Amino acid sequence: MTTDDGISSRRTTIYDLARIVGTSPTAVSSVLNGSWKKRRISQKLADRVLSAAEENGYALNIQASVLRREKSNIVGMIIPKYDNRFFGAIAERFEEAARAEGLFPVITCTQRDPDLEVEAVRGLLSYQVDCLVACGATNPDHIAELCAANGVATINLDLPGGRAPSIISDSYSGALDLTNVILDACEQELGSRAPLIFIGGRLDDHNTKERRRGFLDAHAARGIEVPEDNVLMPGYAPEKARAVLEGMATRARGIFVNSTITLEGVVQWMQSLPPAEAAGMRYGSFDYDPFGALLPQNVGMVEQDVPSLIAALVARMGDLPNAQIDVTKVPCILRLPHITPAA
Amino acid sequence: MTTDDGISSRRTTIYDLARIVGTSPTAVSSVLNGSWKKRRISQKLADRVLSAAEENGYALNIQASVLRREKSNIVGMIIPKYDNRFFGAIAERFEEAARAEGLFPVITCTQRDPDLEVEAVRGLLSYQVDCLVACGATNPDHIAELCAANGVATINLDLPGGRAPSIISDSYSGALDLTNVILDACEQELGSRAPLIFIGGRLDDHNTKERRRGFLDAHAARGIEVPEDNVLMPGYAPEKARAVLEGMATRARGIFVNSTITLEGVVQWMQSLPPAEAAGMRYGSFDYDPFGALLPQNVGMVEQDVPSLIAALVARMGDLPNAQIDVTKVPCILRLPHITPAA
């Protein structure tokens, strides 16, 4: 809608269209939102309204619409980062799946900052979200309480909580498999049965705890004892990983890397070693990265199955809010290196 | 707000708080939105309202708030992907910057699909966004028109348009620098003055066009002629890049890779070569990837300066909608490989 002098005026509303077509706002509204048959509006009037809407570039005012309705059809998600293959994929797939369900997704990135998380949740509640997905949240239960206070159901993704259904990767099984792959490679290619090194993450992180458990159980099943200081959890930062590895007196032949972020530090460290020494090492990582997969010492990567996680999430969103509080574990995908033709 | 039987009822509103505190909805509203001093509400009442809000987990209803106000303070962004270092970083920084300005960011991912882009723009217009950022849009001008029809200002990011101010990386200069780095490395380390291969992207893509121009100009400045079939633009997909390289009869010593996605294909191809042959190659890539940076043939990567792009964007958002339609070019960052101690 543009005034004569070319300066754009207010947006077109159903009242404008009603005046143009010569009918009531109610009729216009019902035509535009699809309830016109139920309301016994004639096809003729509907056509006139639709073409007037088209001509005037009408766009619904969601604020007004949602304000009046009881359901908003808006689903919220908080996510720690976008700048990361895993979470980036989660965000993309979630948007896609939500749209396919006729819902409107709104995602907010929280930088793993607990205060920002709470602020973001409040923000999403302001949008009258019908349901909120707490992905990788530092304190899922606090978020669940906040939402419950507003009558909004939540689902936890990636990290579990005790006050809402959770959908997470099966870190334990993934770690067990990955550890076995690395142990096999060390034994077959290097002739070593030494315990592996586990590096990355924090013990207060549920997923790290589970992966550590899988790591230790795989060793135990082979009767290999893991010295306590083979498990290094200095956080995820590459520099920390590198520093820890450089400070180690005994060097293992095989390394279990707990994330691709940590892997950067591991690879930097390996590249600083004499090539002969580096050649005698193997690693696997919990998280997939296409370049990390191409490095010669890589023997396998565990990739979280994002499409399945989202599928499970959407299935769960269907029967909220009277859902059970339980944990759904989605298997990971083990990606072995491409066999490249030897020179 | 919870009823006696534990089933959550409607969300808490200012009317609930007004009843609880024993005051008017107006007073509650003004306390919560910060206009209470202007409205001469006492500190005492303000405190009581705030603690009641806290206790009852009050969350503003943005729909109602925005409906009434003239400005929404919501800023929208459409972005092709999250699952990508560059766009992921853009999304993260944009959210951060918007929040710092007291604005509420809403980002939607469009998968580079023109129809989804339009749908997403309509969705954001429904939210009454004050301004919309079209990042990497396939058709920025169409989006600008759609928004203009609703009186919403737009800014283009990453890819320029003709109907709104644009903020983009200086692809030409970045490509010029990168080409020089690769040419230098080939000359100094391999003794080769052969023209490089340019791989990745599409010629209808503005950035690819600019990078190709920088690539060619750097050669021209050294008097090196580039055969036409040294410039390969089969899109970005790794498989395509690999296939094109495998099909090449003449092999160059140096490669200009037009994105990290393409780089995957290039690296796969290099790893399929006999090691001696691979050792005689050098590449640089337009886009940064930490693992790509660690590969031995890498001589440099150009990283787009996301913080500066966002800073320019925010600065521009300040004086909308009466802004000039022009193009701001932000310099890229050239990242040379870490010098690792030789064995």
Next chain:
DNA sequence: TTCCAATGCTCAACCGATAGAGCATAATTG
């Protein structure tokens, strides 16, 4: 012819927050 149902539309209230106007009461000034 009379009654009833179907058809096609309009009216008015409402969702929750906000802004302008207004109205007491208290404090200050002449």
Next chain:
DNA sequence: CAATTATGCTCTATCGGTTGAGCATTGGAA
């Protein structure tokens, strides 16, 4: 002590769309 100003709050209309109720008009059945 009256007049003015400051203080502290409330009332009411409003944003745009939705919903239940309601009201003519027409067509067909009894």
